[in-house]
Amino acid sequence: MNVPIQGDLPEQLMMLLTTLILVVQLMMVPQRTLTGNINLFGIQSLLLAGVAATVAYFHQAGHVWFVVALIVGGKVIALPWFLKRLVRRININQDLKPSLNSPTAMLLCGIFTLVGYLVARPFAGKALVINSTFGIAIALMLMGFFLMINRRTAITQVLALLCAENGLFLAAIALTTYGMPLVVELGIFFDLFIAVLVLGILVYRIRETFASIDVERLNQLKG
Amino acid sequence: MLLLAILIVPLVAGAICALTHSTRALEWLNVLALAAVAVLGGFIIVGVLERGSIQALNGFLYADALSALVIGTTAFVSLVCSVYAVGFFRVEREIGRITTTQKRRYYVLTPFFVFAMLMVTLANNLGVMWVAIEGTTLASVLLIAFYNDKTSLEAAWKYIMIGSVGITLALFGTVLTYFAAAGVLGSESTTGLNWSVLLTKADQFNQHAMRLAFVMAALGYGTKAGLAPMHTWKPDAYSEAPLPASALLAASVLNCAVYGILRFYVLTVKCAGPAFPGKLLLFFGAASMVVAVPFVLVQRNFRRLLAYSSIEHAGIMVTAVGFGGRLGLLGAMLHMMFHATTKPLLFFCMGDVQQYFRTPYLRKVRGAIRCMPISATLLVMVTMAVTGVPPFSLFQSEFTILTGGFSTAHILLSMLFIGCVVAIFAGFLQHIVQMVFGTPRTTSPTITRNRWKLGASCGLAVVILAIGLHLPQTLFDLAQRAADVVGGTR
Numbered sequence: 001m002n003v004p005i006q007g008d009l010p011e012q013l014m015m016l017l018t019t020l021i022l023v024v025q026l027m028m029v030p031q032r033t034l035t036g037n038i039n040l041f042g043i044q045s046l047l048l049a050g051v052a053a054t055v056a057y058f059h060q061a062g063h064v065w066f067v068v069a070l071i072v073g074g075k076v077i078a079l080p081w082f083l084k085r086l087v088r089r090i091n092i093n094q095d096l097k098p099s100l101n102s103p104t105a106m107l108l109c110g111i112f113t114l115v116g117y118l119v120a121r122p123f124a125g126k127a128l129v130i131n132s133t134f135g136i137a138i139a140l141m142l143m144g145f146f147l148m149i150n151r152r153t154a155i156t157q158v159l160a161l162l163c164a165e166n167g168l169f170l171a172a173i174a175l176t177t178y179g180m181p182l183v184v185e186l187g188i189f190f191d192l193f194i195a196v197l198v199l200g201i202l203v204y205r206i207r208e209t210f211a212s213i214d215v216e217r218l219n220q221l222k223g
Numbered sequence: 224m225l226l227l228a229i230l231i232v233p234l235v236a237g238a239i240c241a242l243t244h245s246t247r248a249l250e251w252l253n254v255l256a257l258a259a260v261a262v263l264g265g266f267i268i269v270g271v272l273e274r275g276s277i278q279a280l281n282g283f284l285y286a287d288a289l290s291a292l293v294i295g296t297t298a299f300v301s302l303v304c305s306v307y308a309v310g311f312f313r314v315e316r317e318i319g320r321i322t323t324t325q326k327r328r329y330y331v332l333t334p335f336f337v338f339a340m341l342m343v344t345l346a347n348n349l350g351v352m353w354v355a356i357e358g359t360t361l362a363s364v365l366l367i368a369f370y371n372d373k374t375s376l377e378a379a380w381k382y383i384m385i386g387s388v389g390i391t392l393a394l395f396g397t398v399l400t401y402f403a404a405a406g407v408l409g410s411e412s413t414t415g416l417n418w419s420v421l422l423t424k425a426d427q428f429n430q431h432a433m434r435l436a437f438v439m440a441a442l443g444y445g446t447k448a449g450l451a452p453m454h455t456w457k458p459d460a461y462s463e464a465p466l467p468a469s470a471l472l473a474a475s476v477l478n479c480a481v482y483g484i485l486r487f488y489v490l491t492v493k494c495a496g497p498a499f500p501g502k503l504l505l506f507f508g509a510a511s512m513v514v515a516v517p518f519v520l521v522q523r524n525f526r527r528l529l530a531y532s533s534i535e536h537a538g539i540m541v542t543a544v545g546f547g548g549r550l551g552l553l554g555a556m557l558h559m560m561f562h563a564t565t566k567p568l569l570f571f572c573m574g575d576v577q578q579y580f581r582t583p584y585l586r587k588v589r590g591a592i593r594c595m596p597i598s599a600t601l602l603v604m605v606t607m608a609v610t611g612v613p614p615f616s617l618f619q620s621e622f623t624i625l626t627g628g629f630s631t632a633h634i635l636l637s638m639l640f641i642g643c644v645v646a647i648f649a650g651f652l653q654h655i656v657q658m659v660f661g662t663p664r665t666t667s668p669t670i671t672r673n674r675w676k677l678g679a680s681c682g683l684a685v686v687i688l689a690i691g692l693h694l695p696q697t698l699f700d701l702a703q704r705a706a707d708v709v710g711g712t713r
Contacts, residue, residue: 002356022307026629035253038337066284094294122431123402123431123432124564141391141395144390148384148388154380161387161388161391164388164391165391168391168394168395171395171398172398172401174401175398175399175401175405176398176401176402176405179602180350180397180398180401180416180528181348181415181416183348183350183351184350184353184354184416187353187354188350188353188354189350190354191358191361194361195357195359195361195383195387198361198364198365198383199383201365202364202368202376202379202380202383205368205371205376206376206380209246209371209372209376210373210374215380218376218377218380218381219377220373220374221374221377221378221381221458221459221462221463222375223458223518223521223522223523223524223527
């Protein structure tokens with residue numbers, strides 16, 4: 001079947017990049033090593049930077065270049081570096097058996113994508129790009145939250161959270177075309193770094209205290 | 224100037240604390256800085272009552288009566304907690320539960336924690352407000368992991384994970400608000416998320432997006448406030464954090480989170496009418512009150528008991544807003560004010576009990592009145608106050624809320640409200656009577672008395688009694704003005 005190609009160059013570029021982001025997210029579902037997950041997160045962030053750069057270039061929005069720099073410097077380089085260092089220090093690289101097996105998880109993620117598109121529809125009107133970008137953004141958030149529940153090690157939970165955050169960024173770009181005001185973007189990045197730093201400290205302490213990073217062992221507090 | 228000063232004081236104090244090594248200096252720095260914050264908070268309240276709203280830094284900072292109410296409670300609670308903390312940590316050190324390094328960590332983190340809370344209330348930009356609320360989580364998570372054992376790490380992990388999911392949803396709500404407003408405001412302007420700008424044009428927003436934004440914000444900030452069914456982190460965090468930090472979480476952060484919901488509530492009401500956001504808040508409020516009841520009745524750990532009481536009170540606040548009307552909103556504001564002033568004393572008394580008996584379990588605590596007469600007496604008094612017995616002030620606010628509920632024809636929910644409050648009162652009374660009376664099973668060495676702890680508790684008890692018997696006109700005006708802000712009439 002011949003699918004007519006819609007839209008001009010920036011729209012097609014956006015479509016391509018957001019679709020790739022979705023593909024990377026799906027590849028994360030069956031990935032079992034921690035470093036593999038971290039690499040995928042880095043690639044996804046790079047694609048996200050691409051989306052932001054597309055917006056910045058074609059809309060001539062100067063401050064979005066700043067956001068691109070933040071994403072590349074922070075999410076593509078700094079965070080993966082920090083997380084990999086953490087993995088080396090705690091000396092555990094294997095994820096534990098997730099609650100749901102890979103095929104079931106994949107199927108669920110497919111459903112999340114559908115839900116994302118359904119939720120996005122009333123917002124976008126006829127604009128196809130916004131519809132698909134926003135749909136994928138919601139799907140990313142849902143998948144991030146799902147992976148947080150499905151995964152059992154502390155670090156994969158952190159990564160799932162970061163992916164949900166990526167989805168949020170995509171939503172901000174899709175909905176407002178320029179992203180959020182700069183001061184807010186800066187604040188969000190600042191918080192994100194502190195959060196990962198704090199989470200790193202906690203992961204390290206959990207590893208020291210429990211001799212494992214299996215979060216199912218965190219089960220003493222009840223009632 | 225005032226707004227800038229109240230932010231700079233804790234920030235600078237925190238920075239100095241990070242460089243200071245003497246614990247005595249750290250204690251004084253904390254107390255003095257937070258005393259200064261409390262004084263500045265008082266000036267802000269006066270200024271807002273005179274002028275309606277204050278702005279600073281070209282409208283980056285903004286305070287109206289609603290902000291002033293939350294600033295006032297936050298500053299007051301931080302001050303009494305810092306005084307209590309001095310005594311609390313000295314005793315913890317004496318009984319060998321913590322090291323000097325841990326003690327230092329508390330004093331360094333607390334000013335930053337207070338700074339983040341004040342920033343929440345002063346940020347004009349809803350995005351910056353979000354950043355600040357996330358900041359309170361990040362500043363407090365290491366306070367929850369304070370004792371560094373298995374259970375406190377578990378509590379901290381749950382806190383930051385559940386909190387982060389919540390806060391992500393809240394950010395989504397903020398993005399959606401920006402989108403809803405974009406058509407009206409022009410999306411590129413940096414003032415696009417400023418409260419003072421949004422409020423004037425909220426009636427022209429995209430209704431569909433604004434409604435979804437409110438759902439997300441209520442879910443997100445509701446997680447932070449500990450509304451059911453997103454409350455699960457709360458009992459763990461409150462029972463594992465060192466007591467002054469729990470008190471700060473329960474009395475101040477709770478208000479800041481409810482404040483976040485209220486800002487979105489006002490916009491949504493103006494954009495799409497009060498029916499939809501009101502119903503959602505009533506759902507969360509009723510769920511929180513109902514969830515708290517069984518856990519209070521069968522509770523075995525008195526630190527967790529505190530958390531369920533806090534869940535109940537968060538539920539009461541949003542239920543009151545959900546009832547709406549003049550009385551409902553006034554009741555909600557009064558409740559935020561009274562709850563924040565009353566709750567810390569309950570924490571302090573429980574902290575005294577825990578330090579004396581060296582256990583958080585109810586069944587091991589008997590005859591507190593014989594071992595620690597002052598704390599036990601205050602404990603009975605503050606239990607009455609927190610569960611809403613007259614003449615204490617929470618009775619007045621709950622009564623106002625109920626009157627509001629009946630007058631807006633929410634009969635069933637009002638009945639449910641009464642039922643939950645009575646059940647929780649009964650549960651608390653049973654637990655507290657068991658703790659206070661009877662014969663003590665163990666006699667431990669009495670090194671747990673400390674003038675700082677006693678001073679904080681007694682001073683706070685006097686304040687609670689005083690505002691129960693006579694509420695100063697200024698504070699009532701403040702609550703009334705804040706209710707007007709939430710009601711959109713100002």
